[in-house]
Amino acid sequence: MTAIALIDGNNFYVSCERVFQPHFEGKPMVVLSNNDGCVVARSAEVKAMGVPMGIPWFKLKPLARQNRIIAKSSNYTLYGDMSHRMHSVIAQFAPEQEIYSIDESFLNLTGMPGDLITYGQSIQQRVKQWVGIPVCVGIGSSKTLAKLANHCAKKTIVPIMPGGVTDLTQLSNAELDETLSRIAVGEVWGIGRRLSAQLIDMGITTAAHLKNASINRIQKHFSVVVGRTVAELNGEMCLELEDVAPPKQQIMSSRSFGQPVYRLEDLIEAVTSYTARASEKLRRQQHVASAIQVYLRTSPFKTDAPFYSNGVVVRLMQPTNSVFALAQAATQGLKQIYKPGLPYTKAGIMLLDLQPSNRVPLDLFSALGAPTDLRSQALLKTLDTMNERFGRGTLRSAGEGFAKPWAMRSTHKSRAYTTDWAALAVVQRG
Template structure:
């Protein structure tokens, strides 16, 4: 099937195979390194495997030394079966055109919160705080400059897009200043922890639980594309949205972007 499982080969079979493979077939061994190894008498994978690791490290690099040890069956890099959960989740974009109205910033911030909240739920985490930041174009010398950020603590940790959006818009209202041409906005979900480690807050009003609704939104957007289901706060036309005319189509994840053959 075009796949060779080295683990199924005996030591003699593996040595014979390595003896037939040129050293430049090893990952990370380019033309210059191939020439240098040839000068050391190393032209095959077998010769590289049998080389002195200390010599390889001195003459080449610690990375190639690890390769030599890996060829000998010694694991040098631990593999992560599951990527660790993120401690912060950010969503931030530059606008396709500058915006001056607060309503446009509110739509952008709401859209970024929705993206970040989806990632938050995907790793089954909750956020204890939301950061919002906005800024003008620092490279535009003719425009007045302004940038500001704010962190909004939450009374209860959540992954609910509605609650996170409410907090983010509350923060945006306090840092927004009229009279500026804003070029970028972003949000960050902070102080994350597992949804299994929920701490109650004394005297705090119980927040509405909408896990079923959030699940429906996530499933619909995963199946039919991001933004299929969204909050009204995200807007519709979005003149501020980043220009994406030249973006590479998502052939492997979006049905509507599959190439057509006539």
């Protein structure tokens, strides 16, 4: 029988912060999104206070002050590195792993001898000891059931399986139905707010109802995707583990500004910076882009000013991975959609129509930044090597600017403990 495990970090970002600041253990704590915008991770103590996910920080502030909630700005350098460590430890437990997100891994435990609960506990212990992050383990006979098992593990929904490891494959069909009948349909992976509401209207309110619904009816009423979810709930593997991450089909980079931006020159700087980040990712996956989309907007939350949002796709003469060619195209697009006098709060770019660089035909004129242009490829290679070695932004084009009036807010950020020599934790001797 198939056995898929989903391992995920508890309150991952909060746990990362606590590894290096252990005095935060047991204290109510949140991590904020970029720009200190809203809450993206909550400690158990904060969840217990009823603080919802995604609440804007300025709305939570009074309660935070009152209850001494600690807030940290997000520190993706730290979380990314901790994530890498966690996934590597988890990989030791099975030959087949899919890294699903920054804090989640699927493992294929099919055919593993012995009790899977015990096995799950050993995963928990090793990750905790070697990386410092607490995790829960859910096991089921499909990815969707593994996700649900993980939910059960976190909330101890199956009482005979306490301690953060739940194996649904050990339950009989009747026991599984009984367990799923205590889980709201909206908790099922792939059932979001909209679908949940529609399903409830049809009388399908629990995960058990959905499992026992007619696939045909569901598929006809919704889509093949939801139909697959029903099959997966019945233990049929419709979604395979993807051990090698497929290359991205589009690469995005966007940010909210720390304060409203009015000037075109500042927007061009910001967009040039985003293009630098995105094109770096593009080169890492050895692809080129044939088009770039630029967009900007004012705040959708202000009621006293009209909302403006616009975007444009700029096609390139020739597919490229060069930050220079891409930034030039982005600037050109930006000029088309920019309206003077508006308080812009966000801008971004998206690289589109990606393809492997070795599949691009030779260009007769070898325009600036073409992947076949050896000199420009050497320049980009140097750029990437230097930035990897000495830190992001060591080498960059002047177009990214220096004053950066658009830079995002990040007022409670912890240090890059694991990736910067100067930020290593210091152990005091008593």
